[in-house]
Amino acid sequence: xxxxxxxxxxxxxxxxxxxxxxxxxxxxxxxxxxxxxxxxxxxxxxxxxxxxxxxxxxxxxxxxxxxxxxxxxxxxxxxxxxxxxxxxxxxxxxxxxxxxxxxxxxxxxxxxxxxxxxxxxxxxxxxxxxxxxxxxxxxxxxxxxxxxxxxxxxxxxxxxxxxxxxxxxxxxxxxxxxxxxxxxxxxxxxxxxxxxxxxxxxxxx
Amino acid sequence: xxxxxxxxxxxxxxxxxxxxxxxxxxxxxxxxxxxxxxxxxxxxxxxxxxxxxxxxxxxxxxxxxxxxxxxxxxxxxxxxxxxxxxxxxxxxxxxxxxxxxxxxxxxxxxxxxxxxxxxxxxxxxxxxxxxxxxxxxxxxxxxxxxxxxxxxxxxxxxxxxxxxxxxxxxxxxxxxxxxxxxxxxxxxxxxxxxxxxxxxxxxxxxxxxxxxxxxxxxxxxxxxxxxxxxxxxxxxxxxxxxxxxxxxxxxxxxxxxxxxxxxxx
Numbered sequence: 001x002x003x004x005x006x007x008x009x010x011x012x013x014x015x016x017x018x019x020x021x022x023x024x025x026x027x028x029x030x031x032x033x034x035x036x037x038x039x040x041x042x043x044x045x046x047x048x049x050x051x052x053x054x055x056x057x058x059x060x061x062x063x064x065x066x067x068x069x070x071x072x073x074x075x076x077x078x079x080x081x082x083x084x085x086x087x088x089x090x091x092x093x094x095x096x097x098x099x100x101x102x103x104x105x106x107x108x109x110x111x112x113x114x115x116x117x118x119x120x121x122x123x124x125x126x127x128x129x130x131x132x133x134x135x136x137x138x139x140x141x142x143x144x145x146x147x148x149x150x151x152x153x154x155x156x157x158x159x160x161x162x163x164x165x166x167x168x169x170x171x172x173x174x175x176x177x178x179x180x181x182x183x184x185x186x187x188x189x190x191x192x193x194x195x196x197x198x199x200x201x202x203x204x205x
Numbered sequence: 206x207x208x209x210x211x212x213x214x215x216x217x218x219x220x221x222x223x224x225x226x227x228x229x230x231x232x233x234x235x236x237x238x239x240x241x242x243x244x245x246x247x248x249x250x251x252x253x254x255x256x257x258x259x260x261x262x263x264x265x266x267x268x269x270x271x272x273x274x275x276x277x278x279x280x281x282x283x284x285x286x287x288x289x290x291x292x293x294x295x296x297x298x299x300x301x302x303x304x305x306x307x308x309x310x311x312x313x314x315x316x317x318x319x320x321x322x323x324x325x326x327x328x329x330x331x332x333x334x335x336x337x338x339x340x341x342x343x344x345x346x347x348x349x350x351x352x353x354x355x356x357x358x359x360x361x362x363x364x365x366x367x368x369x370x371x372x373x374x375x376x377x378x379x380x381x382x383x384x385x386x387x388x389x390x391x392x393x394x395x396x397x398x399x400x401x402x403x404x405x406x407x408x409x410x411x412x413x414x415x416x417x418x419x420x421x422x423x424x425x426x427x428x429x430x431x432x433x434x435x436x437x438x439x440x441x442x443x444x445x446x447x448x449x450x451x452x453x454x455x456x457x458x459x460x461x462x463x464x465x466x467x468x469x470x
Contacts, residue, residue, distance in 0.1 A: 039289075041289045041290040041291065042289070042290040042291050043289070043291060044291055046289045046291050046292065047291070146401065146402065146404070147323075147326075147451075149404055150322060150323075150403075150404050150450075150451035151291065151451060151452075153404075153450055153451075154404065155404045155405065155406075155407045155447070156404070156405060156407075157402075157405040157406075157407055158405075165407055166407075167407065
């Protein structure tokens with residue numbers, strides 16, 4: 001689920017390896033690009049909740065640190081809004097330069113952890129041909145789901161039928177997990193939102 | 206980190222003083238609320254019947270300022286200066302002194318307010334509890350002094366509604382008003398209270414319009430409607446809770462906790 005770290009040009013890498021001080025410097029830079037550094041007070045990455053991706057691997061919200069990310073909540077048996085959510089994210093990606101689209105990570109967390117196990121999430125990822133280098137479909141536990149929804153301002157209610165009545169919002173996080181912009185518009189993406197995505201990805205270069 | 210430690214020391218001293226010097230801070234009193242069923246004022250189209258409620262134990266009184274000060278002393282990461290903004294926006298403990306100082310002007314036995322949902326959750330976890338669900342809160346709050354469900358009594362409804370007409374500018378009273386049928390105090394008449402699933406109370410007039418699918422806010426069947434429109438006092442609570450964000454706090458919003466019956470921290 002992690003994007004590969006930017007690779008150094010080979011010649012530079014070889015030369016750097018010969019010099020201990022430079023090597024340490026490189027390691028330091030690599031560390032910053034990963035998940036280090038103190039979080040700003042308004043970063044949602046302060047929330048510590050159990051998460052597993054579509055392959056069942058455990059990860060933390062804070063591991064998203066270091067790159068911009070689109071976050072939303074959905075559930076796999078949702079018939080109408082949730083498929084359109086994926087379409088909308090795709091349209092946002094298409095509206096970006098190819099380089100930028102690759103740097104933008106997408107994290108969709110299910111509202112229905114009781115039924116959406118890793119296999120169900122993997123099924124959606126396969127069916128919708130979601131590139132695992134860019135897309136993570138994830139689940140938490142019941143309390144973690146409620147807390148993440150609360151943090152993101154997502155309202156939801158599980159009905160006895162199994163349907164979930166929920167609000168839908170697409171949230172853009174900067175590389176430190178701060179909310180930069182959000183959009184509740186499905187279908188053709190809001191151009192102002194797309195522009196913020198583009199500028200946030202460019203700023204993260 | 207160093208700044209946190211400097212702040213924690215006086216806070217700890219205050220906590221010790223409060224703990225040793227008086228009976229203000231002691232183990233919270235939880236009373237059992239037996240299982241039953243509730244005709245909730247909130248119903249969804251898909252779920253019109255009464256809701257089954259499992260038994261639980263509920264804090265007899267809302268969390269007080271003294272109790273919250275002791276919590277801040279034990280968990281300085283929740284002090285106003287250290288809690289991340291993402292969990293507690295700027296109104297958090299806005300009228301408190303520094304660190305865990307509850308402020309001399311306010312009564313320590315009054316309910317704590319100006320706390321966010323995340324902070325309230327952390328407090329409840331610290332005494333082995335959690336925030337009640339909306340249904341658990343509504344179930345306990347349906348009782349008057351002698352009946353488990355007094356909501357068909359217009360005189361009772363009028364009495365609890367009377368509180369909302371009172372001006373809210375004076376200091377909050379101490380907890381410990383008259384006990385209800387279960388032995389729970391102050392569910393009405395003192396403060397609003399957080400519930401765990403405050404973000405499940407989807408109340409939005411637009412959700413039923415459905416004329417613009419691109420702006421559709423809520424997915425799935427079962428838009429919520431109000432079944433019992435006579436119970437304005439409780440409907441106003443729902444309207445307030447559904448308008449809040451989890452990091453928000455207000456000067457009239459407090460909380461209490463519940464836990465499994467028979468549990469101790």
